[in-house]
Amino acid sequence: MRIGLAGLGNVGAGVVRLLHANRDLLKARGVSLTVVAASARNRDKERSCDVSDIEWEDDPRALASRRDVEAVVELIGGAEGAALDVAAETLKHGKHLVTANKDLIAAHGVEMARIAEESGVQLSFEAAVCGGIPVLKTLREGLAGNRIDEIRGILNGTCNFILTRMGSDGADFATALAEAQEHGFAEADPSADIDGRDSANKLAILSAIAFGIVPDVSAISVQGIRKVTLNDIRSAAQRGGAIKLIGHARRVDRSIMQRVKPIFIPFDQMLAGVGGVINAVEISGDFMGDLMLQGAGAGGDATASAVVADLIDIARGLRCPSFGRPAASLVSLTPAQRANVG
Amino acid sequence: MRIGLAGLGNVGAGVVRLLHANRDLLKARGVSLTVVAASARNRDKERSCDVSDIEWEDDPRALASRRDVEAVVELIGGAEGAALDVAAETLKHGKHLVTANKDLIAAHGVEMARIAEESGVQLSFEAAVCGGIPVLKTLREGLAGNRIDEIRGILNGTCNFILTRMGSDGADFATALAEAQEHGFAEADPSADIDGRDSANKLAILSAIAFGIVPDVSAISVQGIRKVTLNDIRSAAQRGGAIKLIGHARRVDRSIMQRVKPIFIPFDQMLAGVGGVINAVEISGDFMGDLMLQGAGAGGDATASAVVADLIDIARGLRCPSFGRPAASLVSLTPAQRANVG
Numbered sequence: 108m109r110i111g112l113a114g115l116g117n118v119g120a121g122v123v124r125l126l127h128a129n130r131d132l133l134k135a136r137g138v139s140l141t142v143v144a145a146s147a148r149n150r151d152k153e154r155s156c157d158v159s160d161i162e163w164e165d166d167p168r169a170l171a172s173r174r175d176v177e178a179v180v181e182l183i184g185g186a187e188g189a190a191l192d193v194a195a196e197t198l199k200h201g202k203h204l205v206t207a208n209k210d211l212i213a214a215h216g217v218e219m220a221r222i223a224e225e226s227g228v229q230l231s232f233e234a235a236v237c238g239g240i241p242v243l244k245t246l247r248e249g250l251a252g253n254r255i256d257e258i259r260g261i262l263n264g265t266c267n268f269i270l271t272r273m274g275s276d277g278a279d280f281a282t283a284l285a286e287a288q289e290h291g292f293a294e295a296d297p298s299a300d301i302d303g304r305d306s307a308n309k310l311a312i313l314s315a316i317a318f319g320i321v322p323d324v325s326a327i328s329v330q331g332i333r334k335v336t337l338n339d340i341r342s343a344a345q346r347g348g349a350i351k352l353i354g355h356a357r358r359v360d361r362s363i364m365q366r367v368k369p370i371f372i373p374f375d376q377m378l379a380g381v382g383g384v385i386n387a388v389e390i391s392g393d394f395m396g397d398l399m400l401q402g403a404g405a406g407g408d409a410t411a412s413a414v415v416a417d418l419i420d421i422a423r424g425l426r427c428p429s430f431g432r433p434a435a436s437l438v439s440l441t442p443a444q445r446a447n448v449g
Numbered sequence: 450m451r452i453g454l455a456g457l458g459n460v461g462a463g464v465v466r467l468l469h470a471n472r473d474l475l476k477a478r479g480v481s482l483t484v485v486a487a488s489a490r491n492r493d494k495e496r497s498c499d500v501s502d503i504e505w506e507d508d509p510r511a512l513a514s515r516r517d518v519e520a521v522v523e524l525i526g527g528a529e530g531a532a533l534d535v536a537a538e539t540l541k542h543g544k545h546l547v548t549a550n551k552d553l554i555a556a557h558g559v560e561m562a563r564i565a566e567e568s569g570v571q572l573s574f575e576a577a578v579c580g581g582i583p584v585l586k587t588l589r590e591g592l593a594g595n596r597i598d599e600i601r602g603i604l605n606g607t608c609n610f611i612l613t614r615m616g617s618d619g620a621d622f623a624t625a626l627a628e629a630q631e632h633g634f635a636e637a638d639p640s641a642d643i644d645g646r647d648s649a650n651k652l653a654i655l656s657a658i659a660f661g662i663v664p665d666v667s668a669i670s671v672q673g674i675r676k677v678t679l680n681d682i683r684s685a686a687q688r689g690g691a692i693k694l695i696g697h698a699r700r701v702d703r704s705i706m707q708r709v710k711p712i713f714i715p716f717d718q719m720l721a722g723v724g725g726v727i728n729a730v731e732i733s734g735d736f737m738g739d740l741m742l743q744g745a746g747a748g749g750d751a752t753a754s755a756v757v758a759d760l761i762d763i764a765r766g767l768r769c770p771s772f773g774r775p776a777a778s779l780v781s782l783t784p785a786q787r788a789n790v791g
Contacts (some may be wrong), residue, residue, distance in 0.1 A: 121736065125594055125736050128596075128735070128736075129594060129595070129596055129735070129736075132596055133593075133594070135661060135774055135778060136593060136770075136773055136774045137770065137774055137775060138593075233591070239736070239737040239738055239740065240740060241587055241590075241591025241592065244586065244587075244590060244591045245583055245586075245587065245591070248583075248586060248758060248761070248762060248767070249575070249583025249586045249587070249755075249758050250583065250754065250758065251475075251478060251480075251757075251758050251761045251762075252467055252471060252475070252753070252754050252757030252758050252760075252761060253471070253754055254470075254471055254474055319477060377719075377722070377743070380719070380722070392754070393470070393471070394463065394467050394470075394471075394581070394750040394751065394753055394754040394757075395581040395744065395745065395750075395751055395754040396581055396744060396745035396748070396750070396751050397744060397745070398581065398582060398742070398743070398744035398745075399741075399742070399743045399744065400740070400741070400742055401719070401740070401741045401743075402737070402738060402739060402740035402741065403737065403738035403739070403740075406738070408736040408737075408738070409736065409737055409738050411594070411736055412592065412594050412595055412734070412736040412737040413591075415593075415594030415736075416590060416591050416592065416593050416594050418594075419590070419593045419594060420590060420593075423768075423769055424768060425590070425767045425768070425769060426765075426766060426767070427765055427767060428478075428479060431478055432477055432478045432479055433479060436477060
């Protein structure tokens with residue numbers, strides 16, 4: 108399968124390196140994936156991957172209409188602008204779309220899924236939630252027989268790194284944040300992470316698949332970690348637990364409670380032991396019981412693993428509705444349902 | 450999709466109850482699954498499910514040739530006899546086969562996969578390994594971009610229950626085993642569990658998918674928990690850890706080390722904290738990093754969740770080679786490779 112790659116940052120470079128390093132292995136698994144064309148803001152930047160065999164497009168939108176491209180990987184980021192254009196154009200041209208863009212999917216995922224269904228192509232976004240953890244496939248396919256009742260997780264590695272540092276090393280918030288930025292875990296503008304918006308986007312996508320609702324960040328009560336003090340964390344430890352930023356969605360009466368909030372987790376619960384940039388998600392359902400997944404929630408290589416898994420599924424001919432059911436059947440929470448919970 | 454059900458024990462009854470309880474939900478997910486015919490040793494046994502709408506076959510082999518059956522679920526158990534007959538006949542008749550039978554897959558999985566490929570149907574066995582944890586799908590699809598380097602897990606709930614009881618309550622082996630039997634976690638003849646053969650079958654299947662090798666229990670060094678004493682467990686606790694029965698497979702030079710053994714796990718490793726009948730699997734790969742899955746490894750409901758997930762995949766048209774690559778391309782370890790490790 109021939110691929111167009113829009114975006115060559117950490118994840119894009121990881122995809123190119125993975126496809127090169129594991130070419131023979133993928134062939135043994137019955138799959139051949141080749142990046143034929145790519146686009147990025149700066150063509151001449153130093154990269155950790157070899158792009159000499161890949162044709163260049165100055166405008167990423169051009170990837171969507173290339174005759175030699177069967178699937179486009181969108182790694183531009185942002186809910187609007189070039190990312191949205193590339194996604195919509197790709198699907199309208201009858202090509203598959205794989206994206207790691209949680210903002211785009213939380214804001215326009217249903218619309219994109221509808222275009223994909225109309226065009227008979229696949230829209231996949233495993234990499235948008237929890238990097239290398241295949242949690243969307245697990246929910247959409249592996250647990251598809253269950254009524255899902257609850258999802259609870261550490262969905263943002265940056266916040267978890269900061270809270271872990273504050274807990275184990277007694278660093279204050281500003282110091283821990285600066286350290287996260289030094290390590291490259293946090294952006295220069297870290298507000299999407301530490302104000303909880305990144306977690307909220309991921310939770311909205313998880314909820315959509317789990318409960319069959321339209322992703323809607325505005326229905327999520329969101330509180331970040333900016334106001335968590337060293338005192339809060341020490342006091343939690345004295346009470347036998349840790350403060351973790353938890354994304355939580357749960358059936359309540361006839362609605363879905365959705366919340367992102369720093370909360371107290373007793374040390375005897377698994378989530379309390381999840382440290383550093385690791386992500387973890389707990390899922391409860393009526394027949395499966397409780398399942399927990401834990402792994403690398405971010406980083407170029409782990410996220411590339413998720414992007415490539417989506418591409419392999421597509422190359423193998425696996426087709427599944429993006430949100431686990433037809434896009435038109437996802438329901439929006441009513442204002443009353445939204446007011447009723449939180 | 451119309452289903453024939455061979456076996457109506459805990460898992461079979463769970464499948465019938467799940468399909469009844471979640472019928473509307475599955476319909477919303479685009480899937481309709483109906484059990485049209487069933488077979489079991491004793492027709493008149495009291496069961497936790499309603500079978501009044503289901504036609505009866507005295508011989509399970511008859512399910513394979515029924516014109517109104519598109520997929521057969523094999524829950525008879527055992528590597529030979531009726532289970533093998535039903536599996537082979539089903540696939541040869543061009544019907545899909547879903548099974549929870551780890552003995553069958555470890556012994557004849559490649560042969561069955563080859564027949565499935567020739568007939569253009571799907572052979573799926575998620576329920577054969579770790580009950581409700583979708584670990585085979587995760588390995589085969591979610592992590593398919595990675596070179597898998599290592600798998601390590603608690604694969605048998607009965608043994609983990611016994612070791613947990615011995616650790617937390619100071620019960621001796623015989624008492625803990627009797628308690629497991631009372632709870633229905635252990636069979637009247639518990640030897641397959643406590644001698645490690647059940648774990649070895651599961652490890653052989655995991656290794657096959659992870660490393661592209663033919664499942665081969667005889668290549669696994671197997672030690673059970675019969676000789677674990679209360680003293681061993683107390684001494685482990687004093688050294689800061691627990692004794693766990695671990696299935697472990699790892700790339701070593703040009704071969705694969707495969708071992709089932711009770712070993713010391715320090716308390717700061719996640720596997721040490723996995724208690725009771727819970728299962729857990731850690732997977733390491735080159736791009737994904739480390740992933741851990743933890744959940745209900747046994748029980749009728751959780752295993753039914755896995756059986757139904759396989760059925761949903763098939764009904765949705767998802768087709769994937771059973772071991773993640775064509776059956777003919779799985780390689781057998783040479784005697785030299787097998788002697789080289791362990």
